[in-house]
Amino acid sequence: MKPLFAGMLLSISLLTAPLFAKEYTVETYQEVFKGDNEFKQKQAIESLSLAGLSDPAIYDVLEAKLLASLPQATEKNAIDYSAWLVKGLAYSGNDKYSETINSIVNGNYHKKLKKYASQANENLAQYKKWNTILGDKSQYAADQSQQNNAFANALRSDDLELMRLAAKRIMDDRQYDDFILAILSNELKTPRLMADDKLAIDTYANMAKALASSGNADYRDVIENIATTSSNRKLQKYAASYLKKFY
Structure with a gap:
C-alpha cells in the first residue's frame, strides 16, 4: 500500500x-x-x-x-x-x-x-x-452527514488501511463530534482486527490517538484501558504516551 x-x-x-x-x-x-x-x-x-x-x-x-x-x-x-x-x-x-x-x-x-x-x-x-x-448506505445514520457516515463506514470496516486513513483524517480535520468519537470508542473497546503486526498496531494506535486528541474527558477511560490491558505491549506504550499529554 x-x-x-x-x-x-x-x-x-x-x-x-x-x-x-x-x-x-x-x-x-x-x-x-x-x-x-x-x-x-x-x-x-x-x-x-x-x-x-x-x-x-x-x-x-x-x-x-x-x-x-x-x-x-x-x-x-x-x-x-x-x-x-x-x-x-x-x-x-x-x-x-x-x-x-x-x-x-x-x-x-x-x-x-x-x-x-x-x-x-x-x-x-x-x-x-x-x-x-x-458509500454503503445500509449503515448510514439519517441524522449524520455523508462525510461522517463515510468516516463511520471506514472505521467499522474490515480494512486496516482504510481504518488507519480515517483515523489520520479525523485528526487532520479535527472531526471530533460525538458521533465520530463514539464510533472510535466502540472500535477501540473491541479491537476486532488487532494482531501482532505493524499495520494492526499502527492502525489502532492512530485510532487511540484520534480519540485522545479530541480532548474529550468522557473517553479517557478507553485510552487508560488500552494502556493497562491491551494484549500488545507496543499499543500499551502508545496509549500511555497519549495519556501523559491528553490532548
Missing part, C-alpha cells in the same frame, strides 16, 4: 482549516473543478479521499481540468497542480479514467508527474474497493 500513501504526500502542509467542515455536493464539486481557484480544487480533492463518491459527473470535470493543465506542466507549480489533479482522479475508483492516467505514465511528462500518475493508477484499484465500503 506504499503507493497510496506516497501519493497522499502532496497534501502535507496544504491546509490549516478542517476540510470536512464544508459539505460538498456533486454540484459544488463541479463548480470548483470548472473554476480556476487551485487552492479550492486541492481542498475538494482532499475531501474526495474519504467521501466514497464515484459519480462521473464529478470526475469527468476533474479529468477535463487535468487534461487542460498538462501542456503547462513544465515548471514546479504547474507540475504540482497536475499531480494533485491526477491524484484526485484516482479517488473515483473508476476504470474509465485509466486511459487518461496511463497517458501520463507513458507520455513525455516530468518524472514527478509520471510518478504520481503511476501511483494514481494503483490507487484507482484500491478506491474501487474503498468507495464501495465508504
Whole structure:
C-alpha cells in the first residue's frame, strides 16, 4: 500500500482549516473543478479521499481540468497542480479514467508527474474497493452527514488501511463530534482486527490517538484501558504516551 500513501504526500502542509467542515455536493464539486481557484480544487480533492463518491459527473470535470493543465506542466507549480489533479482522479475508483492516467505514465511528462500518475493508477484499484465500503448506505445514520457516515463506514470496516486513513483524517480535520468519537470508542473497546503486526498496531494506535486528541474527558477511560490491558505491549506504550499529554 506504499503507493497510496506516497501519493497522499502532496497534501502535507496544504491546509490549516478542517476540510470536512464544508459539505460538498456533486454540484459544488463541479463548480470548483470548472473554476480556476487551485487552492479550492486541492481542498475538494482532499475531501474526495474519504467521501466514497464515484459519480462521473464529478470526475469527468476533474479529468477535463487535468487534461487542460498538462501542456503547462513544465515548471514546479504547474507540475504540482497536475499531480494533485491526477491524484484526485484516482479517488473515483473508476476504470474509465485509466486511459487518461496511463497517458501520463507513458507520455513525455516530468518524472514527478509520471510518478504520481503511476501511483494514481494503483490507487484507482484500491478506491474501487474503498468507495464501495465508504458509500454503503445500509449503515448510514439519517441524522449524520455523508462525510461522517463515510468516516463511520471506514472505521467499522474490515480494512486496516482504510481504518488507519480515517483515523489520520479525523485528526487532520479535527472531526471530533460525538458521533465520530463514539464510533472510535466502540472500535477501540473491541479491537476486532488487532494482531501482532505493524499495520494492526499502527492502525489502532492512530485510532487511540484520534480519540485522545479530541480532548474529550468522557473517553479517557478507553485510552487508560488500552494502556493497562491491551494484549500488545507496543499499543500499551502508545496509549500511555497519549495519556501523559491528553490532548
